[in-house]
Amino acid sequence: MSSWIPWAAAGVCVAALVVVAVYARLALSAERGSDRMRMISDAIRGGAMTFIKREYRYVAVFAALMVVLIAVALRSQNGWMTALCYILGTLFSLGAGFLGLYVSTRVNDRTAQAASRGPGAALKVAFHSGAVMGLAVAGLGLLGLTICYLIFEVGLGLYNAASIILGFSLGASSVALFARVGGGIFTKATDVGSQLVSSSGEELPADELKNPSMVAENVGDNVGEVAGMGADLYESFVAAIVAPIAIAASGVIFQKLGSRGLVLPLAIAAAGIVASVLGTLFVRTKEGADGRAVQRALTLPTYGAAALSTVASFFLVWGIIGWKNIGMFWPLLMGVLAGCVIAMTSEYFTSAHYKPVERVAESAGLGPAIAIIRGLSFGMLSVIAPVVVVVIAIAISFFTGNRVIHAGGGIYAIGLAALGMLSTTGMIVSVDAAGPVGDNAFAIAELSGLDTEAVEVTSNLNAVGNTTSAIAKGFAIGSAALAALALFAAYAQATGFTKADVTGDYKFLVGLFLGALVPFVFSGLALNAVVRAASALLEEVKRQFREIPGLRAGEKGVEADHARCVDVTTRVAVYEMLVPGALAIVAPLLVGVLLGSGSLAGFLAGAVATGFILATMMSNTGGSWANARKLIEGGALGGKGSRAHAGALIADTVGDPLKDTSGPSINILIKVMAIVSLIFVPLFMK
């Protein structure tokens, strides 16, 4: 049985990619809008391509360096094969990101156009585009991994096939680093930069399109939410599959389960993809639906897919590793539940329908400082539920894992819990990637003077997108924590590290302190980068106003150089991510080589714990400020122009880089550090 499962998984992926093609065709066949709408949409697309071209160039250089590092450092362990997997992981992730971005930036005007027919039509176009990204992420992720598995484990039957396959995961991490960190810096630099432009005292042209920062801002949404989030969850998905495989490839799990333990993760991931595809089919809403109904149209199928995938997992565990090991279903279930609780907590603390955001909005009436203090306070408290539920998932996984497969089963179970949370990645990304399309459609509808009803429809879509984005962020960080923990478990097994000596030796404790430090340093660098890139954008806008005659006056035929604006910001954003990016790779290598593998274990544990907490806090804090602002702009507490509004605006600007740059970047940080540690284990063992 375990011999045909990888083939079946590959088949599922190919089928999913066929569905991707269908969705892409459907999305792109929708009617385009007026000339002005096309013009704006084309400018956004052009900007996105400018960004991605420059980014991919940097990725290529980075990947080349990594390939050399892997091939040389692991030369005695078939390092070139690991490097091969690394290249494949990189290419597949880039492919998924490109595909998603290609479609999403082409359907902005189409979605706005469809909005004039009603919310049902608009949702259809936006979601088809989102599903392209979502299913491509899941399909390409599992497909690439399965190909590696078939070559090195099944085909060549290498003793260290599982370690070689890890290269695929590191490739995913490298792309995620650029897409999420670089993209996160870019997207918030454009937001903050636009804010700076409008408050800089510059006189702005009446036609917003003549403002050179306008397109960059819309490009940022696509780059951050579509490509960034996609690469982030692609990485988590791959890591969650690869970690239990690495654990099952040796030790007690292999003795007990043989290759069945290796194929189980592939099977569960494939089932998750099937559930996701089915889920996407149920996303629809009636014309005339309000915001709530649109929201429901997206969330119900998401929960449905999760439920379906969970049921399927039960039978897969039963069928593949047998009824006597059915206890391994519990970790999977715990992973799903933890994901839901984390997502619900994010919603509670960041949605305008609940107390926290209301309180923050009220505080804004007392001034920006009070709103900021309040938001920070709620953000800190919002971490309680996620940590508690993750801790419960860890405890139950360890407990059942050790009971079902004796000592050593616990760490395999941690891997399964991460996989449980992530099995419906395809669906989660689909829903999330529809958000920026709605966002851009809203901008286009406003800028091109569509009728109020169409604007209203796109505005609803935009608001829904904010909530789904908060939920996806919750999943992203929760899954990052579990995936990193699973990799940590694999690392611990690979190094033979079991017990940390905390009183006889300094190494574990020292590692712990340093590991706890890294997420703070990383965040500090990311925040600094946003300020720098935003300042660069501001300067470029000022330069264009100064040097392009007639632009500020809004003369006909004079256009802002949007592409250059994007390019300048991209250059700074990607340049500024080099130090934090290098930190993610170098820090674990340094700790491992200088202080040894035991210290690195403490390092990873510390980094995952604080990283998870800090990222959740920053995401939720930023989200609550953003929605407090929205709440006030919706008319609460005096509405636009009130004292509360001024306060909330400032708080929101502070929150922007917290929730979309430094917060999500930490997801990548903890996964990258864990996978680097795992792959380079041979370097740390004396």
Next chain:
Amino acid sequence: MSSWIPWAAAGVCVAALVVVAVYARLALSAERGSDRMRMISDAIRGGAMTFIKREYRYVAVFAALMVVLIAVALRSQNGWMTALCYILGTLFSLGAGFLGLYVSTRVNDRTAQAASRGPGAALKVAFHSGAVMGLAVAGLGLLGLTICYLIFEVGLGLYNAASIILGFSLGASSVALFARVGGGIFTKATDVGSQLVSSSGEELPADELKNPSMVAENVGDNVGEVAGMGADLYESFVAAIVAPIAIAASGVIFQKLGSRGLVLPLAIAAAGIVASVLGTLFVRTKEGADGRAVQRALTLPTYGAAALSTVASFFLVWGIIGWKNIGMFWPLLMGVLAGCVIAMTSEYFTSAHYKPVERVAESAGLGPAIAIIRGLSFGMLSVIAPVVVVVIAIAISFFTGNRVIHAGGGIYAIGLAALGMLSTTGMIVSVDAAGPVGDNAFAIAELSGLDTEAVEVTSNLNAVGNTTSAIAKGFAIGSAALAALALFAAYAQATGFTKADVTGDYKFLVGLFLGALVPFVFSGLALNAVVRAASALLEEVKRQFREIPGLRAGEKGVEADHARCVDVTTRVAVYEMLVPGALAIVAPLLVGVLLGSGSLAGFLAGAVATGFILATMMSNTGGSWANARKLIEGGALGGKGSRAHAGALIADTVGDPLKDTSGPSINILIKVMAIVSLIFVPLFMK
């Protein structure tokens, strides 16, 4: 030799207390100011007494509950004796706090009066007051501890005398919880509340003294900086002495060193007190000295005392545990150096003379949000050096400890490192407690229309106070981390916990995650509390303006009810600290009882690591905003009323509770949790 050392230590303490009496007499014999100056000063003193009365009432109830808890939970281990030590620790800390506050609130007008004779005279009065607090903290701390030692170890010779003495440290912690957390909430609620009052649109009376929040704000400085910081460092000092004693009382250290290992910490602490007393004698400056010279007059003797104490430690280690164990001097030296590096880092990131604050001030020109993002970014990066230096101190301590006294010596060395950093606590607190006196003198000089030269002198004193406060904060958090680590080491030894099972069992990891969570939750609660208490103050001010006829118009003979303003804020502040306070006591007990002692070890390690990082970050972030504002108010970047000034004002208000409430509160949190864990070890052992 080891038999007379405790007596000598007690003698040193008594001598120090005589010096305290002399300084108090000198400070109080200075000439008082004009009627108006006296009136303001008396109002501040009255407010401080209102605060302290209410606080002490809560402390009494809390302490009574703790006494019952200790006596019952530890009934089979002579719990009532531990409870007795607890009571003594509480009373001595309250005594030191009361003494310091009594004098500092009585010399405000005297310092302002002396300022008309020049900076030398003003510094003398302010510093004499500070030295009362500083030497009382150190003298009473060591004296109380030595009394407990003489009774239970020397007198009764109980087998668990060291554990019983820990009660004294827990008493110190309880007071610190109220003084630092409750006091921190109070002091920033008055600052933020005053800010709210002045921006609330209320018309304020021309005579600032008729503004009911004015006195509360000045009371806050005394309560936070004098009583709060004093209780904080009292607790650290006591914990740093008690931890190595607890470790040396059993295990390999006792076999090797016998009671010499117990008296060494007492001797080093006593030497530190002598060095501090000598240091206080050298604080003086010429009339006509500028701000820099005043600064030097305070810092040089501080470093001098630290150097002297280090040299004395060398000879004490040699004399008491012998030349062959002279290696134990290294941890002491590392502690001193780590303290200096942490203090210098704080200064670099928070002083207006260096790049970070300049950059933050520049960012303020782009708006408050940018200043806040920049400040957060620098705050996060400011943690690097402190963590690295603490990590080096841990590594060297462990390494030399294990080498000199074989395995097991490492944890004793950690205790000595903490003691090294803290030995000159007396001097550090003396310098720090002079700050708020200068601050209040400045306020009095301004409010009562002293001539510009006198105002200038007090203003310089105030500015110097900001820097010394930042340095003391660095010491407070650094020492809290090392003291908590030392207690952690003692805990590990007491539970026989040596190795953490991180792959076979979930308990250590789960504890680690929960421990890392607690500082965030605690901070979130503290920040919320500040907002609530500030709102209460705002309401009370509004009520007084509404209900006291003629107050707003500034009619003669109509006075604001300052005492009530203080009382209302105190009530909310102390009420709001109950939940975080209970968390500090209950969380470790719950983890220990429910998940066992191994989990609690992970919990403590996680809490100390994140707590140290988070507290340092919040302190430095807040400090950089405060001084960016000062820099601008000094005329940079457009000066008062500029766009940059408006931005910096908002950032400073956000930073106030970070640097003076939640940040320093974490110092207490990690020490309280560690000492609670250590004392209640019998509950967690099956």
